[in-house]
Amino acid sequence: MADDGPRRDAALVALDWGTTTFRAWLLDDTGSVLDSVRTADGALTISGRSDSARVRALAFEEAFRRLCLTWLDEHPGVPVLCAGMAGSNHGWADAGYLDVPADLVELAEHLTVVPAGESVVHLVPGLRVDRPDPDVLRGEEVQLVGALAEVADGPATVVLPGTHSKWVRLDGTRVTGFTTAMTGELYGLLMRDSILARLATGEPGTAVTEAFTRGLDAEDARGEERGLAALLFTARPLALAGRLDPSEIADYVSGLLVGSEVRHMLRGTPAGVVALCGPPATEHRYRFALERGGASVRTVGEDAAARGLWGIALDAGLAVRPPTTSATTPPSNPARKDQPA
């Protein structure tokens, strides 16, 4: 999807190479998107079952050159910045972790370099929190950088819903902690293989339906007293009694799970604005549940990853902000907003 208008120079290939999805953007020297790609070549597929780091590295390099062939041909030597599971210890190369608390501006200072033909690829580290129950994230750190513009100075919370939802606490550009909830994965397991799946009909939805809010209500009223494993089962007797339509089971279960996640996690969240950063598929339901729980929600667009990668590239000197000669204000790296230019 090349933009219209005069041809601008490509300044960066930005990759968000997750477990199941490969996303890539070709950015110009203002950080605007010239072209983008999204495929199912996730890191899990690429790394396969190989125990050899060298074999895996070659597989990632080959996949990268294949998936970005046109861009690399047209812009030989363009710098590449890559986040996500490609930087895990079973990925292209181990990009390591920054220990939390960590400032997001430090990401640019800890890139791991791997060669890929004429290009040099820079891998972004993940974040790690050391607690009695530790936690890790990888890939979400660039979304956090991209979300900073929506976050006030001082304590704030960013919620990234998904298979493994992340609740990240920030203080300015500093990540002070985070917690993962495997809400999306539980939902998938339940609606694919459980006794509830046998009763359910239709496709899982993404809208705030009556059945979804019914799940939220039930969780709110009885989650504290009965716990999640009991609430989930209620879908079955409700359906057997004809009080929940088979087509509503998935939405009801989604309401129970999202309700439980949001109710528990909002407890440890300072009041105020929550920045919500997720794909449209989960955005409506999380926004609804968060606002119902008393949070004031700001939505961060799906391109947060591309914006974050551009910001890190500027900080790392991989890309250079052009002199401001045009009317276009170049996007500044929000992670630097509190620092002298």
Next chain:
Amino acid sequence: MADDGPRRDAALVALDWGTTTFRAWLLDDTGSVLDSVRTADGALTISGRSDSARVRALAFEEAFRRLCLTWLDEHPGVPVLCAGMAGSNHGWADAGYLDVPADLVELAEHLTVVPAGESVVHLVPGLRVDRPDPDVLRGEEVQLVGALAEVADGPATVVLPGTHSKWVRLDGTRVTGFTTAMTGELYGLLMRDSILARLATGEPGTAVTEAFTRGLDAEDARGEERGLAALLFTARPLALAGRLDPSEIADYVSGLLVGSEVRHMLRGTPAGVVALCGPPATEHRYRFALERGGASVRTVGEDAAARGLWGIALDAGLAVRPPTTSATTPPSNPARKDQPA
């Protein structure tokens, strides 16, 4: 497994025909077990995908006659009492439900009769509770009758752990309410197909291991604040950080799930004795978690179902207690203990 000693007369074939398991006992006229059978011919297998009640009934009759062939040949016309999913609306015949609150002695007054060659089979109804979130049980009602001997008069709680754990509140022989938690099913889904299963090694255990109690501890310390979906995920970063051995993941997850169920459900449970009625595979862990939560636990043996079926057969007049001429005290139906003999 015929008993030694003089041959006694068979008085009842007692069936607990569950979703995945068929259990049968041949009982003598004191309610003692002469022989028993346990197979994987669960009701789900027998009923198959047939929408025809007549086709299903024939399939159940055929399976019953095959599985109990020797008994029926040796004791033609022996009465048969059957509990479990065979009495569901997708089973042999719909045995209906008693609405809770209900007295367990009423079960014997609401049997559903189906013919099976020379025998007559009596199906036991299930129990149903009508709430904003309704609940049902089927099969556990005979275990409750069998457990009554372990339960004090007045308010009491019976816990039946399993794929779908049941927490039943009794007042004497009266069932006043119950709640189901799908703890065992969640455990199965997680350890078979989730991201945690990919890291885990070894077979799930049943003992109270250090990893199991670590799961209980974690749930106790942080379940309230973070919720179950977040706690479950912690197994992954713990394992990645080398702080949880891959062989310990299943036990740790079991501790989180059992801990969450017990902590929530004990809240609505009057203090005092809890009767625990489950297979040995779950008994140790639930006993440990319950006692840790302050409950005083009495274990009800695995034969509670056979004892309960015998008691209901006596109440229904299907079996007759012989005149007390021997030194053996015949087991009385505990559901009748507060009534004149």
